[in-house]
Amino acid sequence: MLELEERIRRDGTVKTGDVLKVDNFLNHQMDVELFQKMARQWKADFADAPINKILTIEASGIGIAAIVAAEFGVPAVFAKKSQSINLDGEVYTTKIRSFTHGRVYDVIVSKKFLGPEDHVLIIDDFMANGCAMEGLLEICHEAGATVEGIGIAIEKGFEPGGKKLREQGYRVDSLAIVESMDPETNEIVFRH
Amino acid sequence: MLELEERIRRDGTVKTGDVLKVDNFLNHQMDVELFQKMARQWKADFADAPINKILTIEASGIGIAAIVAAEFGVPAVFAKKSQSINLDGEVYTTKIRSFTHGRVYDVIVSKKFLGPEDHVLIIDDFMANGCAMEGLLEICHEAGATVEGIGIAIEKGFEPGGKKLREQGYRVDSLAIVESMDPETNEIVFRH
Numbered sequence: 001m002l003e004l005e006e007r008i009r010r011d012g013t014v015k016t017g018d019v020l021k022v023d024n025f026l027n028h029q030m031d032v033e034l035f036q037k038m039a040r041q042w043k044a045d046f047a048d049a050p051i052n053k054i055l056t057i058e059a060s061g062i063g064i065a066a067i068v069a070a071e072f073g074v075p076a077v078f079a080k081k082s083q084s085i086n087l088d089g090e091v092y093t094t095k096i097r098s099f100t101h102g103r104v105y106d107v108i109v110s111k112k113f114l115g116p117e118d119h120v121l122i123i124d125d126f127m128a129n130g131c132a133m134e135g136l137l138e139i140c141h142e143a144g145a146t147v148e149g150i151g152i153a154i155e156k157g158f159e160p161g162g163k164k165l166r167e168q169g170y171r172v173d174s175l176a177i178v179e180s181m182d183p184e185t186n187e188i189v190f191r192h
Numbered sequence: 193m194l195e196l197e198e199r200i201r202r203d204g205t206v207k208t209g210d211v212l213k214v215d216n217f218l219n220h221q222m223d224v225e226l227f228q229k230m231a232r233q234w235k236a237d238f239a240d241a242p243i244n245k246i247l248t249i250e251a252s253g254i255g256i257a258a259i260v261a262a263e264f265g266v267p268a269v270f271a272k273k274s275q276s277i278n279l280d281g282e283v284y285t286t287k288i289r290s291f292t293h294g295r296v297y298d299v300i301v302s303k304k305f306l307g308p309e310d311h312v313l314i315i316d317d318f319m320a321n322g323c324a325m326e327g328l329l330e331i332c333h334e335a336g337a338t339v340e341g342i343g344i345a346i347e348k349g350f351e352p353g354g355k356k357l358r359e360q361g362y363r364v365d366s367l368a369i370v371e372s373m374d375p376e377t378n379e380i381v382f383r384h
Contacts, residue, residue, distance in 0.1 A: 029305040030268045032261040059250035059270070066255035067262060069224040076222045076255065113221040 001041050001175040005190050007034060008154065014181040014188065018128075018156065026153060027060035027125050035064050038175055039071035042121070042151045045173050049148040051121045053077060055114070055140070057096075057107060057132055061124040064153060068123050076123075077113045079136060081105040092142045096135035099128070109139050116144035127152040127174065130161025137170075149173055157191045193233050193367040197382050199226065200346065206373045206380065210320075210348065218345060219252035219317050227256050230367055231263035234313070234343045237365050241340040243313045245269060247306070247332070249288075249299065249324055253316040256345060260315050268315075269305045271328060273297040284334045288327035291320070301331050308336035319344040319366065322353025329362075341365055349383045 013021040025031040054076035056065035062078050069076035081096075082105060091108040098105060114120075122136050133150060140147050147170065155162045155174035165172050177191040205213040217223040246268040248257035254270050261268035273288075274297060283300040290297060306312075314328050325342060332339050339362065347354045347366035357364050369383040 023302065024304060025267075028269065028272065028302055030258060030261065030270070032258050032268060033265070035258065036262060059254060059272070062251060062254040063258035063268065063270070066222060066224050066227065066258040069222065070228060070259060070262070073225070075217075076224060077220065078222070078251070078255070080220065080251070110215065110220055112216060 001038065003037060004034070004153065004176045007031075008176055008178075009188055012186075012188065014183045014186050016183045018159075018181075020154065020156070020178065020181060020188075022154065026064075030063045032063070032067055035067040036071070038064065038153060039068040041175060042068060042123075042173060043071050046121060046149055046151075046171075049121070050119045051148050053114070053118045053120050053145075054123055055079070055109075055120050055136060056123045057081070057136060060126075064125055065123045068121070068151065072121070077109060079107045079109045079139065081107055092139045094135045094138045094142075097131045099131070107135050107139070109143070111143070114139065114143040114145050118143065118145040119148050120145050121149050121151055122147065123151045125153045126156070127154075127161045127172075128156040128159040130159075130164055133161060133165060137165075151175075154178065193230065195229060196226070196345065196368045199223075200368055200370075201380055204378075204380065206375045206378050208375045210350075210373075212346065212348070212370065212373060212380075214346065218256075222255045224255070224259055227259040228263070230256065230345060231260040233367060234260060234315075234365060235263050238313060238341055238343075238363075241313070242311045243340050245306070245310045245312050245337075246315055247271070247301075247312050247328060248315045249273070249328060252318075256317055257315045260313070260343065264313070269301060271299045271301045271331065273299055284331045286327045286330045286334075289323045291323070299327050299331070301335070303335070306331065306335040306337050310335070310337040311340050312337050313340055314342045315344075316342075317345045318348070319346075319353045319364075320348040320351040322351075322356055325353060325357060329357075343367075346370065 149171035152174040341363035344366040
């Protein structure tokens with residue numbers, strides 16, 4: 001998606017350690033007008049899919065997922081990190097390793113909100129190694145839900161996540177795929 | 193807001209310990225169509241205010257804030273709980289006590305995304321004792337931002353948060369105020 005790529009070039013900052021900071025429009029401050037354009041792109045790309053639920057994981061996926069859910073006219077569910085006393089015991093659960101935060105999270109989704117009747121579009125802001133996505137897929141499989149596709153705002157194409165999931169047959173729709181990026185020059189090359 | 197009250201009555205569950213579970217439409221599964229109606233209500237209520245930014249706190253406020261930001265046509269910023277290595281050092285910070293989770297969080301907002309030019313509407317899903325809100329207000333004051341108002345989906349009117357903030361002069365716009373609720377009968381009385 002050209003507009004997203006241009007925005008990443010304009011406002012993104014490449015840091016050492018393969019970090020791409022886009023917190024001024026994607027995952028701290030949220031440019032919801034851009035989110036709406038992204039949502040319309042996914043809606044067009046998945047026009048043939050009977051999607052009835054958006055699934056994401058807290059926290060930075062939630063804003064995008066809410067806007068996408070509004071575009072599709074379906075509810076969104078966000079997987080929660082770690083057990084909260086406000087949740088019933090009836091949950092799907094898995095563990096997700098976060099390289100960004102250097103720790104392992106317990107991730108849960110209430111069984112009330114995901115089941116065999118669901119045709120899911122999974123949404124997230126970033127994909128690198130795909131660990132978060134594998135956790136969400138595991139929860140979908142446990143629920144017997146059909147995964148119609150995976151919508152990612154920014155995929156780090158030089159990390160293995162996207163390749164692995166596409167090889168497994170998933171429809172991965174990344175709106176911007178970073179082929180390479182240089183913390184010295186801030187140059188970002190996108191895959192097309 | 194009548195539709196929200198009816199939804200709380202229909203789908204909410206009162207638990208012992210003053211817990212109101214509304215996770216099937218508000219803060220685990222998100223009914224974004226309802227969020228859009230809530231957003232339109234806040235837009236009407238704050239039509240006279242020069243709001244240019246929505247502020248919330250992760251995680252359960254983010255979905256509502258994103259939809260509200262779309263309605264107002266402004267960006268949303270969510271305060272983050274605990275330091276992430278992806279954030280620069282230049283942040284406003286405060287501590288917030290969560291009674292739900294029984295712990296104290298460090299909460300941060302990047303200085304890039306909040307400043308004296310901002311006229312802020314703070315959005316959250318719940319208000320009880322008001323601790324989270326006081327933390328967000330402190331961050332706004334530190335930033336020199338103008339707080340135009342506070343939009344809450346569900347206020348627990350029997351807890352002190354709303355009263356305290358109104359006495360301090362804040363425009364608190366809670367779309368449903370629970371006067372009392374009974375875990376035995378699941379009866380919920382709203383304030384009007």
